[in-house]
Amino acid sequence: MFNSRKASAGLSSPYVAWMTIFIIVPLLMVFYFGLTDAGGAFTFANVASIASPEHLKSLLLALELSFISTVICFLIAYPLALILAHSRISSQGLIITIFILPMWMNFLLRTMAWMTLLEGTGVINTILSFLHLPTQHIINTPAAIVLGMVYNFLPFMILPLYNAVSRIDPAVIEAARDLGAGRFQTLWKITLPLSAGGIISGVTMVFIPALTTFAISTLLGGSKVLLIGNVIESYFMLSYDVHLGSGLSLVLMVFIIINMVVSAVSDAKEQTD
Amino acid sequence: MARKTFEKIYMAVILVFMYAPIVTMIVLSFNESKSRAKWGGFSMKWYQALFHDSAIMRALWNTLSVALISALIATVIGTVTCVALMGLKSKSRAVIMGITNIPMINADIVTGISLMLLFQVIGFKRGFWTVLISHITFNIPFVMLSVLPRLKQVEPSVYEAAQDLGATKVYAFRKTVLPDIMPGVISGALMAFTMSLDDFIITYFTKGVGFDTLSTKIYASVKKGIQPEIYALSAIIFVTVLLLLFFSDRIPKWANKNKQET
Amino acid sequence: MKGYQRVLSTLVLASVACVFALGGCGSNTSGSAGTGEASASKELVVFNWAEYIDPEVITEFEEETGITVVYEEFSTNEIMYPLLAQDPSAYDVLCPSDYMISKLIEQDMLLELDMEKLPTAREQIGEQYWKESEGFDPGNKYSVPYCWGTVGILYNTTMVDDVVDSWSILWDEKYAGQIYMQDSVRDLLMVPLMMKGYSINTLNENELEEATQMLIDQKPLVQGYFIDQVRDKMIGGEGALGVIYSGEAIFTQRENPDLEYVIPKEGTNVWIDSWVISKEAKNVENAYAWIEFMSRPEIAVRNFEYITYSTPNEGARELIEDEDIKNSEIAFPDLSKYKLETFLYLGEEGDKLYNDYWMRIKSE
Numbered sequence: 064m065f066n067s068r069k070a071s072a073g074l075s076s077p078y079v080a081w082m083t084i085f086i087i088v089p090l091l092m093v094f095y096f097g098l099t100d101a102g103g104a105f106t107f108a109n110v111a112s113i114a115s116p117e118h119l120k121s122l123l124l125a126l127e128l129s130f131i132s133t134v135i136c137f138l139i140a141y142p143l144a145l146i147l148a149h150s151r152i153s154s155q156g157l158i159i160t161i162f163i164l165p166m167w168m169n170f171l172l173r174t175m176a177w178m179t180l181l182e183g184t185g186v187i188n189t190i191l192s193f194l195h196l197p198t199q200h201i202i203n204t205p206a207a208i209v210l211g212m213v214y215n216f217l218p219f220m221i222l223p224l225y226n227a228v229s230r231i232d233p234a235v236i237e238a239a240r241d242l243g244a245g246r247f248q249t250l251w252k253i254t255l256p257l258s259a260g261g262i263i264s265g266v267t268m269v270f271i272p273a274l275t276t277f278a279i280s281t282l283l284g285g286s287k288v289l290l291i292g293n294v295i296e297s298y299f300m301l302s303y304d305v306h307l308g309s310g311l312s313l314v315l316m317v318f319i320i321i322n323m324v325v326s327a328v329s330d331a332k333e334q335t336d
Numbered sequence: 337m338a339r340k341t342f343e344k345i346y347m348a349v350i351l352v353f354m355y356a357p358i359v360t361m362i363v364l365s366f367n368e369s370k371s372r373a374k375w376g377g378f379s380m381k382w383y384q385a386l387f388h389d390s391a392i393m394r395a396l397w398n399t400l401s402v403a404l405i406s407a408l409i410a411t412v413i414g415t416v417t418c419v420a421l422m423g424l425k426s427k428s429r430a431v432i433m434g435i436t437n438i439p440m441i442n443a444d445i446v447t448g449i450s451l452m453l454l455f456q457v458i459g460f461k462r463g464f465w466t467v468l469i470s471h472i473t474f475n476i477p478f479v480m481l482s483v484l485p486r487l488k489q490v491e492p493s494v495y496e497a498a499q500d501l502g503a504t505k506v507y508a509f510r511k512t513v514l515p516d517i518m519p520g521v522i523s524g525a526l527m528a529f530t531m532s533l534d535d536f537i538i539t540y541f542t543k544g545v546g547f548d549t550l551s552t553k554i555y556a557s558v559k560k561g562i563q564p565e566i567y568a569l570s571a572i573i574f575v576t577v578l579l580l581l582f583f584s585d586r587i588p589k590w591a592n593k594n595k596q597e598t
Numbered sequence: 599m600k601g602y603q604r605v606l607s608t609l610v611l612a613s614v615a616c617v618f619a620l621g622g623c624g625s626n627t628s629g630s631a632g633t634g635e636a637s638a639s640k641e642l643v644v645f646n647w648a649e650y651i652d653p654e655v656i657t658e659f660e661e662e663t664g665i666t667v668v669y670e671e672f673s674t675n676e677i678m679y680p681l682l683a684q685d686p687s688a689y690d691v692l693c694p695s696d697y698m699i700s701k702l703i704e705q706d707m708l709l710e711l712d713m714e715k716l717p718t719a720r721e722q723i724g725e726q727y728w729k730e731s732e733g734f735d736p737g738n739k740y741s742v743p744y745c746w747g748t749v750g751i752l753y754n755t756t757m758v759d760d761v762v763d764s765w766s767i768l769w770d771e772k773y774a775g776q777i778y779m780q781d782s783v784r785d786l787l788m789v790p791l792m793m794k795g796y797s798i799n800t801l802n803e804n805e806l807e808e809a810t811q812m813l814i815d816q817k818p819l820v821q822g823y824f825i826d827q828v829r830d831k832m833i834g835g836e837g838a839l840g841v842i843y844s845g846e847a848i849f850t851q852r853e854n855p856d857l858e859y860v861i862p863k864e865g866t867n868v869w870i871d872s873w874v875i876s877k878e879a880k881n882v883e884n885a886y887a888w889i890e891f892m893s894r895p896e897i898a899v900r901n902f903e904y905i906t907y908s909t910p911n912e913g914a915r916e917l918i919e920d921e922d923i924k925n926s927e928i929a930f931p932d933l934s935k936y937k938l939e940t941f942l943y944l945g946e947e948g949d950k951l952y953n954d955y956w957m958r959i960k961s962e
Contacts, residue, residue, distance in 0.1 A: 071423030075432065078417035078476070082435045085473040089450030090438070096453060117954075117961040143350060146343045160581065165354050167577045171536055171554045172570040175562060176357030179364065183821075183836045186360050200775060203822045214353070267441075275443035278536060282558060285822025286781045289961045292445055299449055299541065302953055303680035309453070312446050323441045371834065391669075456684065545643060545681070545688040546668040559673060560648050561830035 093316075097309035109310020118294060118311065125290040128205055129273035132212035136220040136269050137262070139213070144224035144261075145254070148231075159225060166218040174211050174282045181207055181283070203285030211279040212269075219268035227261020228254065263329045267322050275315060291315065358574055365567035382568040389565060395553040398464070402539075402549060403532035406471035411525040413472070414479030415517070418487050419509075436477045447474065448541030455542065462544030470542045471535065475528035482524030486517040530580075642884040643668045645678065645692040647871065648826055650745070652904035659891050665884050673825045674782040682707065687878040691885040695871050697784070697941035699741050700734040702874065704943060708740045709875040715886045716742060719893035727910035730870060733940055741872035742889050745907040747844035748868050748931065748938070749785060750861040752828075754854075757838035765793040765862045768839060769812070774819040778831055778840035781823035783956040784941055785867070786813065789841060792864050792939075799942045801951065810955045814962045823960075832857060845907025847928045852906075859928050865937025870910070902929075 100106045112118055147158055165173060180186045181202040188198040201207045231254060239249045255262075277292035284290075291311065298308030365383070369376025386392060421429050439447055451470050455462055490513055498508035536551035543552055550569070557563060644656075648671040656667050670689070672678040675698040682689055686707055694702065702708045713720060719742045727743045735741045753762050757776065760767060768777055768789065780786050788798045790809035800806060821837055828840045833853045842850075847859035873892065875885045891897060895913030902909045902918065908929045909915060918924040944952065 068423055068425070071420040072428075074420035075417050075424065078413055078420075079432065079435075081413065081473070081476070085451065085454070085469060086435060086438050089447075089454040092453040092457060093446065093450045117957045120961045139350065142346060146347060150343075161351070162354065164577070164581070165358060167530060167534070167581065168358065168570070168574055169536075169551060169554065170534055171551055171558065172361070172566070172573065173357060175554070175558050175566065176361045176570070178558070179562065180357055180360060182834075184834055214357070217354070271441075271443050275445045277445065278555065286824065286960070287817065287820065287822055294957070294961070295445060295449070297957075299452065300680065301676050302949075303683060305453065305456075308449065312449060315443060316446060319441060319443055319446070323437075326441075461685070461688075545645075545670060545685065556648075556671070560826040 093309045093312055095309075096305050097311075097313040100306060109306050110313050111310075112307060113311060113314045118291070121289045121294045122291045122314070124205070124288070125274050125292065128209055128290070129212065129270055132209050132216065132273045133220075133266055133270045135209070135213050136217050137224075137266065140217060140220040140224050140265065141262075143221060144228045144258075147225055148229035155229075159222075162221055163218040170215060171278060171282070173215060174279055177207070177211055177214060178202065178282055181210075202283065203287050205284075205288055207283040208280050208288055208290075211283045212273045212276065215279065216269040216273055219272075220265040223261040223265040223268065224258065225261075227258035231257045260329055263326055267326050271319060271322055274318060358570070361567045362571040362574065364564065365571045367564065367567075370564055382564040383572075386565040386568045386572075391548070392550075392553060392565065392569065395548045395550050398467075398547065399533060399549040399551070402464070402468055402471055403529050406468055406475050406532050407525050407529040410472050410475035410528045411479050411521060414476045414524060415483050415521050417476075418480055418483045418517075419513075421484070422487060436480055439474045440477050440481075444535075444537035445541075448538040451538065452541040462542060463547045466542045466544065467539055467547065467549070470538050471532045474535070474538060475531060478527045478531055479521075479524035482527055483517055483520040486520030487513075490516050639881040639884060640664060641666050641668065642881050642888055643670065643688065643690045644888065645670045645672060645682070645689045647671065647693060648673050650693065650871075650905055650907070652900050655892075655897055655900055655904075658897075659888065662891075663884070663887055665881075665887065667888075675784075676782055682876065686876050687880055689876050690879040690881045691873055691875055691888050693744055693871050693873055695869050695941070696731075696734040697943045699872060699874055700943040701949075703735065703740055707877050709877045709879060709882065710739050711742070711875065712886075713738075716890055716893070718890050722893050722895055722898070722911045722913045724910050724912045727870065730940075731872065734870075734942070735872070741874045742893065743870050743872045743910040744892065745845065745905075746868070746870040746910055747908050748861055748936070749780075749788065749841065749843055749866050750847070750859050752832050752840045752842045752847060752850060752857055752859050754832065754835065754838050754856050755858055756835075756856050762839070762858070762860050763863050765789050765864055768841070769816055769819070771819060773838045775821050776838035777816075777820050778828045778837045779813075779816075779820050779823050780828070780841050781825050783952050785841070786823070786959070787952065787955065788867050788941075789813075792862070792866060795864065798867055798939050799944060801944060801948055803951070806951065806955055810959055813959045817959070817962055843907070844928055844931075845905060848906040848923065848926065861931070861936050865939065868933065868938040868940055870940075 097109050098105060098107065100108065113122060143162070147155065147162075150158070178185075181199075182188070183198070183200060183202070185202070191198050201210070235257070236249060236253060239253045240246075244252065275292045277290065277296040280288050280290045280293055291314075295308050295311050295315070298304045298311065366378050366380070367376055368379035368381070417432070421432060424432070448470075451466070451473070452462075454460075455466050460466060495508050495512045498512050499505065503511070534551075535549075536555060539549050540552055540555065543549070548556075550573075554566060554569075557566060642665050644667055646669070650671075656669055659665070660667055672681070675695050678692065678694055679698065679701070682692065682702075683705075699708070723743050727746065728738050730746075731738055731741060731743055751762055751765070751767070753767075758767075758773070760770070760772075767773070768779070779789070784798075787806070787809055790812040791798045791800060791805065793812075794805070794808065796802070796805045796809070822831070824831065828837075828842050829846045829850055831837050832840045832842070833850050835854070835856075842859070844859065844861075847857075850857045851859070873889045875882060875889075879885055892901070893911060895911055895917055898909050898911035898914035899917040902911075902914055906929070915924065915930070923929060
């Protein structure tokens with residue numbers, strides 16, 4: 064549009080060079096290290112080691128916890144998105160900002176705050192025992208990790224859901240109601256399908272970071288709960304076995320690619336719709 | 337009416353969930369006692385301790401430098417690339433956008449270790465520069481995603497007219513296209529800046545000896561046991577973010593006003 | 599348009615300022631990564647355990663010598679090793695433990711020390727500690743002892759009624775959810791191995807298997823696996839029993855008088871952490887100066903009083919004013935009373951074996 068093809072190619076070349084060196088090549092290195100042994104010979108053993116009980120357990124646990132967190136995020140965020148989108152408050156933008164504001168605070172500080180709240184002698188238990196209620200011990204359990212994930216990633220769910228829901232034409236909803244659909248039927252048949260794109264991008268934005276986290280499980284799990292992210296971190300930072308670490312990262316990438324395909328398909332569908 | 341009340345309660349509960357930890361930290365940052373379980377009276381001593389902690393101050397400085405420089409470089413590269421994209425065949429455009437999407441979709445841990453492996457293999461000493469490069473890398477896509485939609489709305493005719501009237505390409509671009517895409521450029525830069533500020537995982541894998549950002553420093557200190565100085569730091573960061581948000585909300589409006597005046 | 603230009607120019611100015619500022623403080627941050635220009639080096643990269651020194655001692659060292667110290671911390675030997683291995687020239691002087699030192703010696707990663715340059719250390723460090731060090735550093739060629747100690751159980755007397763004299767109390771279901779264990783491979787496996795009377799350096803897979811199974815069985819009772827945090831949790835009354843280094847005992851008792859430290863009757867690990875210099879260190883002379891400085895009795899005693907880890911420095915021990923601490927059973931125990939064993943380096947294969955068991959325990 065603004066330039067000849069040749070000039071455009073020239074202008075984009077710094078970017079292409081940069082991304083090749085710092086995105087493509089590093090990814091190829093993960094493949095290289097993941098598919099070789101210490102001697103440099105080709106092997107599938109690193110990737111296959113995901114089937115060993117220790118690795119498999121941590122992957123399954125990560126899948127389970129991130130799945131639960133994603134579902135909880137969705138269940139919390141969807142009603143909120145509906146409420147926000149339908150509210151007649153003039154400053155909707157401000158309200159949205161209030162809900163995603165915690166996201167702007169350092170992620171480790173946010174997680175650390177929960178450590179303080181959940182500890183045996185922490186704030187929540189102090190309040191509970193003050194009220195003569197039984198104290199709760201969820202720090203250093205999988206439940207604490209789910210809580211940390213939900214807390215950290217909830218804004219990622221709220222935002223796309225809100226965008227999707229608020230884009231639905233109110234006339235469509237009205238039409239459905241006029242034609243005799245109940246409130247629940249309208250939600251199920253109209254609102255949900257129409258916000259599918261937002262749901263998928265929200266799910267993607269919560270699921271992948273939750274699946275691959277290692278910081279949340281370190282801080283809230285007391286090193287008792289090992290997720291696949293912790294395993295990979297420990298191969299890179301502790302035993303420095305880059306081959307095994309890269310091999311396991313390749314397994315993670317399978318899930319990332321599945322996610323990518325799902326969101327690409329839904330994007331494409333949305334564009335043709 | 338009952339429904340309205342329910343909605344309000346629902347929003348309030350979520351807000352409490354979101355803000356309780358932050359409020360707790362801010363309250364604890366003024367707690368004289370080191371213990372989290374009891375209130376020892378109001379005190380500013382953790383703030384003093386924080387400002388005397390040279391390691392944290394250096395980490396703060398590193399964080400800000402990396403965020404600013406990486407945001408700036410990413411904004412320049414990202415904007416230039418977006419402009420270039422408009423002149424490319426749709427096929428090459430698709431390829432470039434495909435690459436752009438990789439760091440957005442990829443898990444941070446994979447991006448982090450892949451860059452760590454790269455620096456390891458080419459023997460690049462890890463430290464300030466490797467962290468900066470990594471931040472630029474994951475920042476560029478955010479800038480592009482913010483600039484591209486703006487650019488697509490630009491009418492090329494004005495730009496062409498300016499050139500027909502004898503303006504050089506660069507001059508015509510600066511005077512006709514740039515003002516239109518500027519809000520996108522600025523919000524992209526702000527996005528990049530905050531992404532860089534908040535990053536822990538990629539920094540963790542690409543930082544070297546003697547170089548820490550706030551995130552990596554916090555991670556290390558939390559592992560050692562939480563120091564009340566960190567609460568003071570959280571409180572300061574939260575207030576700063578509030579102010580930043582307030583101003584970032586103001587900048588486009590203020591700029592718009594200026595634009596109309598000139 | 600003007601508005602944008604102003605915003606942009608502010609951004610540009612700010613980042614230019616940043617670059618300049620970086621240049622200023624870069625000498626002790628990025629510069630430490632050794633761009634190689636500082637030949638008459640005024641710098642020293644120290645890699646020590648977390649909270650293992652009186653910070654004022656570092657300042658004093660800097661003031662006295664004019665050397666800028668880049669001070670980095672690690673929390674376990676296993677975290678320290680890959681960082682050093684990836685970049686041996688990034689660090690000058692380090693303080694690993696016995697078995698890690700023998701691993702580093704075997705892999706030719708340490709500088710053979712010139713003892714002529716360390717007169718204070720030779721004079722002040724007690725004879726028995728040099729002899730002890732021979733176990734991992736034959737001929738005392740590579741290391742100078744800094745701290746030593748045992749590993750034991752720290753318990754809260756308000757929460758524990760039983761007599762604590764055996765590791766087996768850590769398997770008592772009465773204390774479920776109130777037990778803290780160490781988060782490093784050797785220190786964790788040491789507990790069941792000692793309890794069963796096996797060597798803590800065993801390579802016998804049956805014994806390791808049994809120990810692993812015991813730790814897996816114990817897991818539901820454990821509140822968390824920590825390193826430095828065990829101390830804070832015990833002080834805060836968050837747990838009844840915790841496995842901890844003897845050096846933390848005096849400190850924790852000061853903060854919370856309800857805590858007691860015990861070396862279990864089955865015996866324990868006795869360890870020494872010593873200063874070593876990386877073979878590829880860039881600032882060797884400064885590293886010698888550091889070790890000498892740390893070996894001065896008046897400096898060593900200040901470190902002792904700050905971190906409360908037992909010092910092998912005879913002169914420093916003389917300087918301790920508090921008689922109770924000077925003769926404390928915790929800081930300076932009569933080692934002949936206990937069954938003790940020191941960790942040995944078990945070779946690449948041994949490391950891998952232990953690591954596999956560790957992963958199994960953690961992923962359970």
